[in-house]
Amino acid sequence: MNEVIEQAREIITGYKGREIRIMEVCGTHTHEIFRLGIRQLLPESIKLISGPGCPVCVTPVGYIDEAVMLSLERGCTICTFGDLIRVPGSEKSLAQARSEGADINMIYSPDDAVEMAKNFPDKQVVFLAVGFETTTPSACLAVKKAKKLGLENFSILTANKTMPNAYERLKHSADAFLYPGHVNAITGNAVCRKLCDEGVSGVVSGFTAAELMSALAVTIRMLEKGEPFFVNCYPRVVTEEGNIAAQKLMKEVMEECDTEWRGLGLIERSGQRLRKEYSDFDARIKYSLPEIKGHSNAACRCGEVLQGKCRPDECKLFGKVCTPLHPVGACMVSDEGACSAYYQYDR
Amino acid sequence: MNNTVTLAMGSGGVQTSELIDNIFKKNFSNPLLTSDDAAVIDFEGGRIAMTTDGFIVSPYEFAGGNIGKLSICGAVNDLACMGAEPLYLTCSFVIEEGFPLEKLEIIAGSMAETAKKAGVVIVAGDTKVAGKGQVDGVFITTTGVGRIADGISTSGAFARPGDKIIVTGDIGRHGCTILLSRESFGIDADVTSDCAPLWKNVKACLDAAKDIHVIRDATRGGVGTVLYEIASQSNVGIMLDSSKIPVADGVKGTCSLLGLEPLYLACEGRLVISAPADEADKIVEVLRAMPDSENAAVIGEVTDSDPGKVIMLTAIGAKTLLARPGGELLPRIC
Amino acid sequence: MCVGLAAKVLSIKDGEAVIYAGGAKRTISAELIEDLAPGDYVMVHAGVAISKITDTDEDQAGKIMRII
Numbered sequence: 213m214n215e216v217i218e219q220a221r222e223i224i225t226g227y228k229g230r231e232i233r234i235m236e237v238c239g240t241h242t243h244e245i246f247r248l249g250i251r252q253l254l255p256e257s258i259k260l261i262s263g264p265g266c267p268v269c270v271t272p273v274g275y276i277d278e279a280v281m282l283s284l285e286r287g288c289t290i291c292t293f294g295d296l297i298r299v300p301g302s303e304k305s306l307a308q309a310r311s312e313g314a315d316i317n318m319i320y321s322p323d324d325a326v327e328m329a330k331n332f333p334d335k336q337v338v339f340l341a342v343g344f345e346t347t348t349p350s351a352c353l354a355v356k357k358a359k360k361l362g363l364e365n366f367s368i369l370t371a372n373k374t375m376p377n378a379y380e381r382l383k384h385s386a387d388a389f390l391y392p393g394h395v396n397a398i399t400g401n402a403v404c405r406k407l408c409d410e411g412v413s414g415v416v417s418g419f420t421a422a423e424l425m426s427a428l429a430v431t432i433r434m435l436e437k438g439e440p441f442f443v444n445c446y447p448r449v450v451t452e453e454g455n456i457a458a459q460k461l462m463k464e465v466m467e468e469c470d471t472e473w474r475g476l477g478l479i480e481r482s483g484q485r486l487r488k489e490y491s492d493f494d495a496r497i498k499y500s501l502p503e504i505k506g507h508s509n510a511a512c513r514c515g516e517v518l519q520g521k522c523r524p525d526e527c528k529l530f531g532k533v534c535t536p537l538h539p540v541g542a543c544m545v546s547d548e549g550a551c552s553a554y555y556q557y558d559r
Numbered sequence: 560m561n562n563t564v565t566l567a568m569g570s571g572g573v574q575t576s577e578l579i580d581n582i583f584k585k586n587f588s589n590p591l592l593t594s595d596d597a598a599v600i601d602f603e604g605g606r607i608a609m610t611t612d613g614f615i616v617s618p619y620e621f622a623g624g625n626i627g628k629l630s631i632c633g634a635v636n637d638l639a640c641m642g643a644e645p646l647y648l649t650c651s652f653v654i655e656e657g658f659p660l661e662k663l664e665i666i667a668g669s670m671a672e673t674a675k676k677a678g679v680v681i682v683a684g685d686t687k688v689a690g691k692g693q694v695d696g697v698f699i700t701t702t703g704v705g706r707i708a709d710g711i712s713t714s715g716a717f718a719r720p721g722d723k724i725i726v727t728g729d730i731g732r733h734g735c736t737i738l739l740s741r742e743s744f745g746i747d748a749d750v751t752s753d754c755a756p757l758w759k760n761v762k763a764c765l766d767a768a769k770d771i772h773v774i775r776d777a778t779r780g781g782v783g784t785v786l787y788e789i790a791s792q793s794n795v796g797i798m799l800d801s802s803k804i805p806v807a808d809g810v811k812g813t814c815s816l817l818g819l820e821p822l823y824l825a826c827e828g829r830l831v832i833s834a835p836a837d838e839a840d841k842i843v844e845v846l847r848a849m850p851d852s853e854n855a856a857v858i859g860e861v862t863d864s865d866p867g868k869v870i871m872l873t874a875i876g877a878k879t880l881l882a883r884p885g886g887e888l889l890p891r892i893c
Numbered sequence: 894m895c896v897g898l899a900a901k902v903l904s905i906k907d908g909e910a911v912i913y914a915g916g917a918k919r920t921i922s923a924e925l926i927e928d929l930a931p932g933d934y935v936m937v938h939a940g941v942a943i944s945k946i947t948d949t950d951e952d953q954a955g956k957i958m959r960i961i
Contacts, residue, residue, distance in 0.1 A: 216954040217875055223961075240818075240896055243891075249877030293939070294817070294889035298567075307887070311565050318890060319742040320817065321940020323922065328743065343939070346895035351940040353922055394895035397936060397944040418950060419897065421874045426954035433961040445957050448948035449897075449936050455943055457925045536885055537573060546891070556882040687901035745940075768894055812917030816937075818896040892896055 220425035223432060225253050232435050233259045233396060234428070235385060235520060237375070238392030239266025239546065244419050246553045250428070258432070261385065261520030262543075262550030264378055265392050267342040267371075268295040269518075269542040269549045270473040273506025275342075275371045276301030278496070280339050282369065283314035286499045289332075291325035292340040294318045299545045302506045322354035322368075329358065329366035331369065338495045341368040346394040348372045349458040349486055352465040355486065355493045367495040372484035376403045381479055385520045388431050389414035393423075393446040400454025401444055408442035418446040465490055474542035475514035509533075512541035517550050524554040531555060561599070571780025571825070572884040594792060595714050596637040596776050608643035609783065610634055611702040619666070619696050621736050623751030624827075626699055627666035631673040632686030632756045632827055633778065634703035639761040640774040640830065642713050643705030644680040653698040656691045675755035679703070697838065711765060714718030717772040718865035723839035725832040727760060728753060728778035729805040729853040730782050734824030735813050738888070746816060748809035755828030755851040764832065767845045773833035784884040785831045786869045793833075796865030799881065800872045805854045823884060833861060895938055899946055902933045912937060 236242055242262040251260060264270050280301050282288040290306065297316065298307045310316040315335070319325055322339050329337040351368055358366040375395055390413070391404055396416045398534070404414055413434065417427030427445040434441040442449055462484070471483025471548040486494045497503070513527040517553060524530050524543065534540035536552045543551035568578045584592070591598045597610035612633040619626040630650065638645045650670070654663065674681055732753040739746055764771060773793070777785045782804075790797045806821045807816075814821050816824055828851055839857050846855035862870075869881040900914035902923075910923035912935065922941045924948050935942040948956075 214951055216951055216958055219958055221875060238895065246879060247873070247882075248875050249873045250875065251869070252877045253875070253880060293892040295891050297887070297889055307565060307567065310945070311563060318742050318744075320746065320892060320919070321921070323940050324745055327745075344895065346897075346938050346943060349925060350922070350941040351944070353924060353941060372807065392895060394897045394936065394938055394943065397897075418953075420771050420950040422951045422954040425875060426957045430957060430961055443957075443960065446953070448946050448950070449944045450952045451944070455925055457927070458943065461925065484672030536883075537567075554882070744919075746917050746919045769942070808916030810916070812913075812915030815898050815915060816917055816919065 214422060215423050217422055220429035221253065224258070224425065225255065227255050227258055227432050229257065229436055231259065232432070233261055233520065234388050234390055234431055235261040235263045235382065236390040237263040237265040238395070239269065239549065240419055240551060241390055241392065241417065241424070242266070242553055244424060248421050248424065250424060262553065263382065264476060264518045265344065266546050266549055267344060267347065267373065268299055268546035270373065270475060271299065271342050271371050272472045272474045273300070273302050273508045274504045276305065277503055277504045277506050278369060279306060279340055280304055280309045281501065281504070282495060282499060283309050284312065284318060287336065288338045288499065289315040289317065289328070289335040290338055290340060291317045291319045293329060293342070295546055296340055296342065300539055320467040320545045322350045322370045323357065326354045326357050326363065326366055329363050330361060332438045333365060335365060337366050339368045342371045344373055344375060344392070344395050348466065349398065349461055352461045355465055355490055358493060359490065367493045367498045368486070369495040370469070370485050372466065373473070374482055374484060377479050377482040378473070378476070379403065379407060381476065382519060383412045386540040387413065387435055390427060390431065391416040393418045393450060396446070396450045396454065398455045398458045401442065401450065401452055404442050408440050411440045413441050415443045415445045416450055418449060429439070454555060477515070509540045514541035514543045514551070518544050524551040567887045570887045571784055594788065595604065596640040596796040597643065599641055604707070606707040608638050608641040608705045608707055610637040611700065611705070612637060613698065613700040615695065615698050616737065617695055618740050621740050621752055623736060624754040625669055626665055626697060627661055627670040628673045629754055629827055630699040630701045631670050631677065631679070632754050634701040635677040635679055635756040635758055636776045636828070636830070638703050638705035639706060639758040640762065640776050641672050642711035642765055642770060642774065643707045644762070645677055645703055645705040645758050647682045647704045648674065649702045650681060651700040652686045653694050654686065654688050655694045655696055656688055658697055663697070670718060673756055677758055698730070700842070705742040710769065711773045713771055715775055715789050716793040718789050718795050718861045719772060720795055720834055720861050722772055722861040723836050724797060724799070724835040724859040724861065725834065725839060725842060725855060725857050726777070726782060726787070726805065727757065727830045727832070727846055728828070729807045729810070730777070730829055730855045731810045731821040731824030732807060732827055734781060734888070735810045735825040737825070739813065744817065746813055746829055748813045750807065750809035750813065753826050753828040756757065757828060757830060757851060760816045760846060760849050760852045761830070763845045764842050767841050768834060768838035770838060771803055771832060771834045771842070773831070775831045777826045777829045777831050779825050780884055781823040781825055782829065782831055783820065783869070783881060789833060790869055791867045794866045796862040797859055797869045798862050798872060799859035799869060800873060803858045805856050819888060820882065836860070897943070898937045900935060900937050902929060902931050902935060904931055904937060905929055
C-alpha cells in the first residue's frame with residue numbers, strides 16, 4: 213500500500229473525537245467509497261452520509277414518464293446514458309418501454325446522439341439530458357453542434373441540475389461536505405468558499421483511493437480544529453475559477469429554472485433549461501409534451517435518506533419491496549444511490 | 560415482478576435464476592438437472608456428461624470469433640467443467656430468411672475448425688429457416704456429450720475453505736468486445752473476444768492435479784456471477800484480492816470510461832477453478848504453459864467465514880463485499 | 894455523478910481530441926480547454942475534456958497531507 217494512503221488511513225482509523233458527520237455529495241464518491249471498502253475502516257464516531265449527487269437518483273418520476281411517452285407515443289429514438297434505463301417511471305421504465313418496441317440507445321456522449329441524428333435523418337433523436345454542472349456542458353455542445361449542422365431531427369429533454377441551492381437545502385445535514393470534484397472542475401470553488409464564510413465546512417475531493425483517503429483525513433483533522441474550513445484536495449483537476457469556457461457555454465445555451473428533485477421536492481433555481489434561442493431543440497416544445505406529474509410510493513423515505521435523516525435500512529420498503537432489481541425509490545435505482553449501495557455492499 | 564420476459568432475465572444475474580427457478584426448474588425438476596454447467600449421468604461402463612446451449616449473439620461476427628465458434632466453445636467448455644472429454648456434438652440452426660449463404664459458410668467453417676481443435680465430432684444437425692424478422696440473422700443451439708474418466712468429480716458445490724480460486728486468463732474480453740460492437744459508444748479499444756475451447760487446458764490440469772473441486776465456465780454474467788454461484792452452492796465465502804485479477808488494458812480502459820466492473824463482463828474462454836492450496840501453483844503453472852490460458856492466476860481463496868458472499872480485498876487494504884450481480888449491464892456515466 | 898477518466902491526449906484537430914486511456918481510444922471534444930497539446934493529460938466526462946490534469950493523484954495526496 214502506498215505511503216500516503218497508509219498515513220491517511222492512520223488518521224481516519226485512529227480518530228477518537230466526538231461524532232462527526234460527513235456528507236459525500238457525489239454519487240461516484242459514494243460508489244468508490246463502497247468499492248474501496250472505506251466505510252469498513254471508519255470508527256463508529258465517523259458517519260458518512262450519501263448526499264443527492266446522483267443525477268439518476270434525483271431525476272423525478274415524471275421525467276421518465278416524459279421519456280417513455282416520447283419513445284412509445286411520439287415514435288422518437290431515445291439516446292441516453294445507461295444509468296437511466298431501469299429507473300422506474302409512474303408505470304414503466306425505459307427498459308420496459310424497450311421490451312414493448314421503443315427505440316432506446318445507450319450512448320457514452322451526447323455527441324453520439326447528434327451523430328446518430330445526422331446519420332439517420334428519418335429518426336427523431338431525443339437525448340435525455342440529465343446531470344449536474346459536469347455533464348451539462350456536453351449537452352450544450354451537442355445542441356450547438358446540431359444547430360450548426362442544421363439538424364431538424366435532434367432535440368434534448370432537459371433535467372439538468374445545479375448544486376448551489378441543493379447545498380443550501382442540505383447545509384445543516386452534516387458537519388462537512390465532501391464536494392464533488394468534477395462539478396468543481398467546471399464551476400470552480402467560489403460557491404464552496406462562500407458557504408465556508410457562512411460557517412459551512414467542506415473539502416473538494418477526487419475519486420481515486422489516494423484522493424478519497426487524503427480528503428477524508430484532511431476533513432477529520434480540520435473538523436478537530438473547530439474552525440469552518442474549505443480545502444481543495446483535488447488541485448490537479450480543480451482550479452479556483454473552474455472551467456470558464458464551460459461556464460460561458462452553459463450561460464449561452466441554458467437558463468436557470470426551478471426544478472423538482474426526486475426525494476427532496478422542488479428546489480428553486482436549481483434546474484437548467486434551454487434558452488429561447490435554442491427552443492427548436494427542446495423536446496418538450498417540439499413534441500408538445502403535456503405537463504406530466506409522476507406519482508411515486510408514499511412510504512418511500514428517500515428524501516430523508518438523501519438528507520442523512522434516516523439510514524436506508526430504516527425505511528420499511530428497503531430490501532423487501534424496494535431492491536436494486538425492483539427499485540421503488542430514488543436511492544435504489546442507480547448503483548450510485550445510497551440505498552442501492554447499502555443493499556449491495558453492506559447487507 | 561414483470562409479466563413479460565425482459566432482457567435482464569437473459570443477462571445471467573439474479574433475474575435469470577428467478578426465471579429458471581420459477582418456470583423451467585419447476586416444470587423439469589429431476590435429480591440429474593443441477594445448477595452445474597453440464598449434467599452427469601451414470602451409464603453402463605462409466606459416466607457421461609451432457610449439456611445444451613443456445614447462441615443468439617448480436618453481432619454474429621465480432622473481433623476474435625463468430626457465433627459458430629462460440630457455439631462449439633460453449634458446449635465443449637460446459638462439458639470440460641465437469642471434467643468430461645467432449646466427444647460428440649449436435650447443432651441446430653434457426654436461420655433468418657435472406658441471410659447471406661457466404662456468411663453461413665464462414666460460420667460453419669469456424670465451427671468445423673473449432674470442433675477439430677477441441678477434438679469433438681459434430682454428429683447430427685438440424686436446419687430451420689424462419690421468416691424475415693422472426694430471428695435476428697442466425698441462432699445456433701449445440702448439444703454435447705462427453706465422457707468422464709474414473710475418479711474425477713467436480714461441481715460448483717465442492718469448494719472447500721482453504722481452496723485457492725484460479726481464473727484461466729484475463730477476464731471480460733468477450734463481453735467488452737460485444738458491448739463495444741453493439742452499442743454506439745464510439746470507443747476504439749484493442750480488445751478481442753476470449754472465445755476458445757478449453758478441454759485440453761482442463762485435461763492438463765486434471766492430469767497435473769487429481770483433486771480439483773470446482774471448474775466453472777464464466778460465460779454470461781462473468782467471473783463475479785460464477786463466484787457468487789460457487790459461494791452459494793458450496794456455502795462458503797470467497798475472498799478476492801483485487802490487485803491479482805488479470806484484466807487486459809483495453810478492457811480496463813473501456814470499463815473506466817463506462818463505469819463498468821470487469822468481473823461482470825462475460826467471458827467465453829475463461830474458467831474459474833477452486834482447488835486445494837497445495838495444488839494451486841501447479842495448476843497455474845500448467846495453464847500458463849498452454850495457449851488460451853497464458854494469463855492464468857490465483858485471484859483469491861475460499862473461506863469458512865461469510866458463507867454465500869464474495870469479499871474483495873481492496874487497494875487500501877480494506878475488505879468490502881463485491882457488489883452482487885445485477886441485471887443488464889448498464890454503463891454508469893453521469 | 895460524473896464518472897471521470899484521466900486520459901492522455903494523442904492528437905488534436907478541429908476542436909476534437911483523440912484520447913487514450915488504458916488501451917481504449919475515443920474522440921472527444923477539446924473545445925472547452927485552451928491550448929491543449931498532444932501528450933497532455935485531461936479529465937474526460939461524457940465525451941468532453943473538462944480539465945487539464947497537472948499532477949498524479951498520489952503526489953497530490955502527498956502535498957495535501959502536508960497541510961495537516
